[in-house]
Amino acid sequence: MSDDIRQCILRRARGRLASDGAPGLSPDALADELSLTASEVREHFRTRDDLLTALIVDAYNASGAAMEEADTAAGKAGLEPGARLLAVARALRGWAAANLTEFSLIYGSPVPGYDAPPETVPPASRTPAVLARIVHDALVAGALRPPSRTLLAAPLIRDEAVAVFGQLPPAPYSELLERGIVLWSGLIGLLSFNVLSRTHDSVRDQAAFFDFGVAVAAEAVGLDVPLPG
Template sequence: MSAPRTARERVREEMTAEILAVARQHVAREGAAALSLRSIARDLEMAPSALYRYFDGRDALLSALILAAYGSLADEAERAAAVVAPEGEGDAARWRAVPRALRTWALAYPHEWGLIFGTPVPGYDAPEETVEPYARIVSALVRPIIEAEAAGRLQTGAHEGAISRELRDAVAPVSDALFPHMPAAKVVLAIQAWSTIVGVISLEVFGHWRNTILNPGAFFEATIRTEADSIGLR
């Protein structure tokens, strides 16, 4: 990441980036399943074996692509969460900008979305490095909620009954990491909203709305309105 000292290191970094860029194009056009080291090498006009100097195998390259997709989506989510709220805009409207950004990104890069939320690759993706961007995405979704709570503007939702100890324990890691000093019922509602958002986007991106929902955008807007309401944002 830091400035490359020698010329060798610089050309190496450029080459790595170029390989990744071409691989990304291939995935964007034909999906991850069709990703071929040899066709990448052809595009770059070099021998297939040369790629092994930069990535040790197809799975490693795919892992790098998955990581890049995570990062790209996380950037988008943070950008949406960081825009200052226009005068008089409510917490709900501000929150909705984040899932909306997720959907826009997913529609622009459907195969990348599949890389993250679709069927896991046979080998399995890199578990350790993905938790950081994953946390960034969820954090972006959570920030408006926390700020509304801090300002005392968060309503008590309709579905917030008593929560069993079992359920409280189940979501404990999320409570501790993202929602300090927030009632567990709210945490559960937030994770449910997250599940709904991922579900709705995946169903649309993966083609399950065909002949079912004629206007996915309108349905998505209604869904995130419902979710915001359910969480207690106004």
């Protein structure tokens, strides 16, 4: 019963977030709307920030799960790394289009006065972990083209990112992790433009342009993404 109340509160909070934004989230206001006492709501979420954290964790987990499921299916189908990358990017795009409020919450403008706690980090890491796994598999399979030039005199990567990938890649792929972060950030930026209608005045086919953008971004790591003819 307690979990039912928690989920009911979160569903209403998502509705509030969509209609009023983060400033509209308030445990007391939600209590009134749900015919609950303030203490019943605060038993689960003491503050607005507690609500935001729960919504952020749920959004990261849902989007990460969509990508993981797509990659599992692509792997079972025997797809090459480039095709796997396209599959997971499309899965993230599908999730974002169906959940614009949640997508904007985790990838849009920061909420003033809110500092994400450490518990948001593991869910947020699911997206780059999927991308890292695909790039790593491509490296092992010899499916990556080496870069035309080396840009860094010394690594810029943190130990935490190395741990996600598994190791520092050898030359000539010594910049692969930094380039992978460029791929990740490029995917999120492309997605933001695509699902939030930033490219609708200049591009005829949004889905085709998204696929094209994924292929262009993948070139940063030397991965070829096959595009439909």
